[in-house]
Amino acid sequence: MNLNVNLPGLDMKNPILPASGCFGFGKEYAELYDLNLLGAITIKAATGSARYGNATPRVAETTAGMLNAIGLQNPGVDQIVEKELPFLAGFDTPIIANVAGSTVEEYVEVARKISKHPVIKAIELNISCPNVKEGGVQFGTDPELAKMVTAAVKEVSNVPVYVKLSPNVTDITVIARAVEEGGADGLSLINTLTGMQINLAGRKPLLANKIGGLSGPAVKPVAIRMVYQIRQMTSLPIIGMGGVTTAEDVLEFLLAGASAVAVGTANFQHPFVCPEIIQNLPDVLSKYGFTSVEDAIGKGHEHADSNLSRA
């Protein structure tokens, strides 16, 4: 079966990619399986200079999910370009660079530097990390700032820019519209939902950062709803994500309107989950009457009463 999808900058053999932050820079998973199997790879967020991130504990399990507050730990864009990207050049899989920052200048600097590297085929503009006090998420929750940073990054990027949206807003379509006006080539959603877990014995939040981002199957219905909503207001390609663990989940995101589907938390539970999903996808597509991945994209909107405004 034809699993190919073509998105701006991304010629993918299949629609499956690991989500940023769950896959490092690929080396660890490359010891477990052939990264050429993947449709694309989103690498861990890059910032202008090295960041140590938050204190530990940084993760907590929740019902059908987890909270994380890593805090964008990374060696900084220069080190990533020099030390991490050469390894990824050995694979026939497009690499997406997740770009984060605290100021517009930082986003621009990181995007300019990283998009020059031939291995990088697209940027995922991270304006939605909930775990860093001084930056990131304000750009994802204010439509004017979102538009401005998107336009600024578009101006310097050598590759298409997908803006990763935060679900922690009243109306995600307002932000989607703003970044489209800013010139985004695509959208990526959703980032994590902010949450907290309190330790009963310790009588305090379990994470050192207190608040973390919720991911995993628990958030999937929220992600599906947001992809569906955004598909109705824009034709920009969408990389959908949120709680995907199976090929059935992938089909659900395709029906909602995603053109590619990222897998995050499930990599921790089952490190081989991405190749397993890719292997199972043709059968699942056939079972529900589709002959290719392209065939299924957006098909969840063709029912008689698909207009959300009547819901």
Add this chain to the structure above:
Amino acid sequence: MIHEHLEIISRETIAKDTVEMTFKGKMAQENILPGQFLHLLVGEGSNHMLRRPISIAGVDKQKSTITIIFKLLGEGTNTLAKAEPGDQLDALGPCGQGYPVDELQMEHALLVGGGIGVPPLYYLAQRLYEKGIQVTMVAGFQNKEQVFYEEAFRSLGDYYLATDDGSAGEKGFVTDIINKEAFHFDQFFTCGPTGMLKAVSTQLANEEGFISIEQRMGCGIGACFACVVPAPDSESGYKKICKDGPVFRSKEVVLA
């Protein structure tokens, strides 16, 4: 590190809320060092999205078995403990870096363990004993009900026991015993709660030794940066506990 479904061949409660579980599998033939851990999938479906890292307490290559000991601390470990002999558990292992037993030249090792930090030291004690190294074990537990493997350790060397309430062994902490006995040793090896690790490595700051750190983990293979510890003298300034550790030279990392 390999991925294998390990068959449970025995499960026993060996102290209060403390379960010893032995698996059979090819993984036992790997070169497993004391201090390395299994990253175990818990239950089925999506209830538990994070694996549980549990240190290896024993390996029998001839019988091809691996033993772990864990404490019932919450839903995850409770679910793990419900698995029965004959069931299979999805395991990644051996994970991380262990105590470098084959590289160390020494005559006398001091082992200091607290609570659920004791199990990896039992496998270490076995390996050191086989090499003809004199082993002194100092174990600390909350109270008598929590104590396990006392006789097993005694068969491998000197054994000192402390409990917080004095219900078994000496009343007090492992550090009290170290103070009192003033052991002579070449290397120390310690594993336990962070507070104990800090106390022991401060007390033994002038000695050479290794600590093993416990931390909540995500992927368990070094990709997610959930479990890190500052390592000021390293190039990056940090170490990943799951991949570079959980065993470190005591002066290599700074405990929070």
